[in-house]
Amino acid sequence: MATSTQTEEVAGPASRASWLRRTLTNQQVVLFVVLAALIVFFGLRNSLFFQTGEFSNLLTDFSGLVLIALAETYVIVAGGIDLAVGSTAAVSGVVAAGWIQPLVNAKVNEALVLVVGTLACAAVGAAAGGFSALLITVFDLVPFVATLVTYSVGAGLALVISGGAPVGYDPGAIYWSASGIGMVTWLVAIILVISVVLGVVLHLTAYGRYTFAIGSNAFAARAAGIAVRRHLVSIYVMSGVLAGLTGMFFYIRSGSGAATTGVSNSANLIAIAAVVIGGASLTGGIGRWAGTMLGAAVLTVVSDGLIFINVPPTWIQVVVGALIAVAALLQTFRRRSRRLS
Amino acid sequence: MTTTETRTPVLELRHLNLHYGSVEALHDVSFSAYGGEVIGLVGDNGAGKSSLIKTVSGVNTPDSGEIYVDGQLRHWRSPHDSMMAGIETLYQDSGLAPDLSIGANIFLGRERRRRGLLGRLGFLDQRAMEREALEQLARVGITIPETQRTVSELSGGQRQAVAIGRAIAWAKHVIILDEPTNHLGARQSAEVLKVITSARAHGLCVLFISHTLPHVLEVTDRIIVLRLGRVVRDAPTSQFTVESLLAAITGLSE
Numbered sequence: 001m002a003t004s005t006q007t008e009e010v011a012g013p014a015s016r017a018s019w020l021r022r023t024l025t026n027q028q029v030v031l032f033v034v035l036a037a038l039i040v041f042f043g044l045r046n047s048l049f050f051q052t053g054e055f056s057n058l059l060t061d062f063s064g065l066v067l068i069a070l071a072e073t074y075v076i077v078a079g080g081i082d083l084a085v086g087s088t089a090a091v092s093g094v095v096a097a098g099w100i101q102p103l104v105n106a107k108v109n110e111a112l113v114l115v116v117g118t119l120a121c122a123a124v125g126a127a128a129g130g131f132s133a134l135l136i137t138v139f140d141l142v143p144f145v146a147t148l149v150t151y152s153v154g155a156g157l158a159l160v161i162s163g164g165a166p167v168g169y170d171p172g173a174i175y176w177s178a179s180g181i182g183m184v185t186w187l188v189a190i191i192l193v194i195s196v197v198l199g200v201v202l203h204l205t206a207y208g209r210y211t212f213a214i215g216s217n218a219f220a221a222r223a224a225g226i227a228v229r230r231h232l233v234s235i236y237v238m239s240g241v242l243a244g245l246t247g248m249f250f251y252i253r254s255g256s257g258a259a260t261t262g263v264s265n266s267a268n269l270i271a272i273a274a275v276v277i278g279g280a281s282l283t284g285g286i287g288r289w290a291g292t293m294l295g296a297a298v299l300t301v302v303s304d305g306l307i308f309i310n311v312p313p314t315w316i317q318v319v320v321g322a323l324i325a326v327a328a329l330l331q332t333f334r335r336r337s338r339r340l341s
Numbered sequence: 342m343t344t345t346e347t348r349t350p351v352l353e354l355r356h357l358n359l360h361y362g363s364v365e366a367l368h369d370v371s372f373s374a375y376g377g378e379v380i381g382l383v384g385d386n387g388a389g390k391s392s393l394i395k396t397v398s399g400v401n402t403p404d405s406g407e408i409y410v411d412g413q414l415r416h417w418r419s420p421h422d423s424m425m426a427g428i429e430t431l432y433q434d435s436g437l438a439p440d441l442s443i444g445a446n447i448f449l450g451r452e453r454r455r456r457g458l459l460g461r462l463g464f465l466d467q468r469a470m471e472r473e474a475l476e477q478l479a480r481v482g483i484t485i486p487e488t489q490r491t492v493s494e495l496s497g498g499q500r501q502a503v504a505i506g507r508a509i510a511w512a513k514h515v516i517i518l519d520e521p522t523n524h525l526g527a528r529q530s531a532e533v534l535k536v537i538t539s540a541r542a543h544g545l546c547v548l549f550i551s552h553t554l555p556h557v558l559e560v561t562d563r564i565i566v567l568r569l570g571r572v573v574r575d576a577p578t579s580q581f582t583v584e585s586l587l588a589a590i591t592g593l594s595e
Binding site: 201204205206207209212213215216217219220221222223224225226281284285286 | 420421424430432436437438439440441445449450451452454462463464465467
């Protein structure tokens with residue numbers, strides 16, 4: 001293998017051209033351009049789009065999606081899928097709302113109410129994720145089926161517990177949700193910080209490296225001494241916790257928990273769409289934090305922007321479908337060009 | 342290969358027996374292997390080659406018999422135990438994570454952490470790993486221009502060379518290679534055989550499992566023939582030809 005032909009074969013005279021092609025077909029670069037173009041397009045069509053109030057709205061809508069999209073990134077990179085994130089947000093919001101309502105009624109300090117609510121949501125989310133993990137690692141269900149079970153159970157329980165009506169009423173939470181510095185509310189800031197931490201863990205730590213290794217070749221990961229089963233459990237539990245935090249996010253914004261949160265809008269599928277648009281492979285091993293962030297941003301801008309230019313909301317899903325198709329085609333093209341080079 | 346009896350074998354198997362239910366997979370298998378020795382392990386399908394390497398690497402637990410590594414009696418609870426004891430196993434077509442970089446694959450499961458607090462939080466020292474990966478591969482004669490490239494971008498021969506390079510880099514005593522030249526073209530196979538030779542030069546013992554008898558005759562010092570779970574021949578490679586080896590494998594020589 002030490003021969004010079006080896007080096008030529010890999011680097012090749014065409015390496016500069018292939019570098020250019022790599023950059024042009026790089027999902028993140030393309031997404032960034034698309035995102036910028038979308039913002040300019042919507043802004044030109046309706047100048048209100050550039051006003052700070054709308055920017056703040058975009059950030060808030062983005063925050064409602066980004067945690068479950070990043071959770072989905074970990075799961076998909078590890079070679080799985082989590083259909084339960086939407087209903088986990090619903091059930092944790094509903095359960096936590098019921099638990100903390102006595103605190104709200106007793107006029108306890110709002111910060112304490114929100115901290116307790118956040119812990120409660122995280123705990124319910126962890127239980128939901130743990131249930132999926134149990135089905136997958138102990139009962140050997142494929143992730144699609146296991147998380148479909150969790151999704152269904154969660155959505156059903158949320159309805160049963162709430163009776164179909166919003167649970168609790170917490171005006172203090174709504175009031176807090178609007179506070180912050182300038183355009184960025186504290187709520188958004190906290191979620192963005194969590195998002196950055198998730199990116200750092202995915203790409204810079206051993207935990208993230210093992211996630212990629214397991215999704216790429218679980219057998220090799222196990223042979224290399226990685227505790228594959230334990231790692232997968234931790235990923236589904238983390239996904240549940242992040243979905244639970246998303247449930248808390250919607251509780252804070254509306255001051256109550258609702259069984260429709262994350263279910264009526266198929267948040268699980270939107271999260272998966274963000275990950276796929278971001279360039280991840282559903283077969284595992286491939287995915288990037290920046291891709292998911294940009295994917296979630298594009299989806300947020302498209303859904304909000306279409307309303308700004310008076311496109312009926314019913315069309316949004318069609319546009320999202322088209323975006324997924326383009327992203328998937330780009331990935332196929334990239335894979336093919338890599339094989340040829 | 343001159344096996345001086347005074348040296349401690351890096352791997353010694355004594356009377357290994359293994360059953361799968363009523364099927365006898367290994368029957369009283371014993372042999373010693375020394376550092377700097379390439380041993381060919383051959384046999385027909387079902388002769389016990391896979392059972393044997395899985396027992397040595399800790400996937401299977403023998404019903405009876407002992408495994409000594411560098412003179413010490415060892416018991417494996419998992420493949421990880423054998424790895425820690427200095428035995429690297431390269432399973433057929435499954436050694437690497439294709440979506441990870443070459444460097445990440447070399448260090449898979451043995452990641453270098455950053456110094457201090459960051460390292461304790463699990464932060465990886467990616468630069469050190471890429472640099473060391475390049476050095477480790479160069480040490481066994483594998484030249485890769487950039488280790489950031491993912492394994493999926495390499496040719497079959499290059500992948501296999503990287504996988505073996507990784508095994509050599511970490512093995513303290515023994516490398517087990519299961520059909521490393523399978524599915525490879527002539528030139529790529531030659532590259533893999535060259536890497537095996539370089540492992541021997543580094544004083545490692547290589548257990549080379551292959552159906553391709555010319556490769557076995559080319560690269561090994563000694564050949565162990567298995568048939569129906571038993572060792573039927575254990576002799577220096579110079580005593581075999583393709584024909585006599587084939588006869589030993591099929592049992593026509595007796």
